[in-house]
Amino acid sequence: MDLVIGPKDGALIVLAVITAVALVGWLFRKDDKIEGRRKEAVKIAQFLREQVGLEIMPRFFTDYAVGDYSGMWAEAKSALSVLDSPDLRDATIRRSLDTMLKQRLNDPQEVARLAELVAKAKPAAANAA
Numbered sequence: 001m002d003l004v005i006g007p008k009d010g011a012l013i014v015l016a017v018i019t020a021v022a023l024v025g026w027l028f029r030k031d032d033k034i035e036g037r038r039k040e041a042v043k044i045a046q047f048l049r050e051q052v053g054l055e056i057m058p059r060f061f062t063d064y065a066v067g068d069y070s071g072m073w074a075e076a077k078s079a080l081s082v083l084d085s086p087d088l089r090d091a092t093i094r095r096s097l098d099t100m101l102k103q104r105l106n107d108p109q110e111v112a113r114l115a116e117l118v119a120k121a122k123p124a125a126a127n128a129a
Contacts (some may be wrong), residue, residue, distance in 0.1 A: 041065040053099025056082055056092065 042065045045058035056079045063071035082088045104110040 038065040038067075038080040051099070051103070054092070055095075 012066055013118055041061040045061035045065070048054045048061070049058040056075070060075040060079065063069070063075055101114075104114065
């Protein structure tokens with residue numbers, strides 16, 4: 001028995017190949033978008049940790065980058081508990097402000113601006129005491 005491929009069979013084979021190639025291309029394109037978002041999440045985490053001094057949200061973005069969605073949920077709950085507690089919230093804000101202040105103290109123009117702000121704040125602080 002000979003295998004005979006007719007015009008309809010050939011057309012179906014070509015259509016199947018084209019569909020398979022299109023599907024693979026689409027899947028890889030989608031994968032590139034996901035990988036791009038994950039790379040951006042890592043950059044955001046690094047920025048928040050190094051430039052802003054935050055530790056809560058970087059862990060959330062790092063978990064997203066590696067696909068640890070249960071870790072993201074845990075970090076979201078942890079962030080909520082920090083924001084809900086005045087002491088933890090203040091400590092987090094203080095740490096962030098300290099980090100940003102240290103960066104600004106490397107710039108003479110920023111030092112002058114900050115000195116002006118402190119000079120303006122001194123009379124108000126003296127009156128409050």
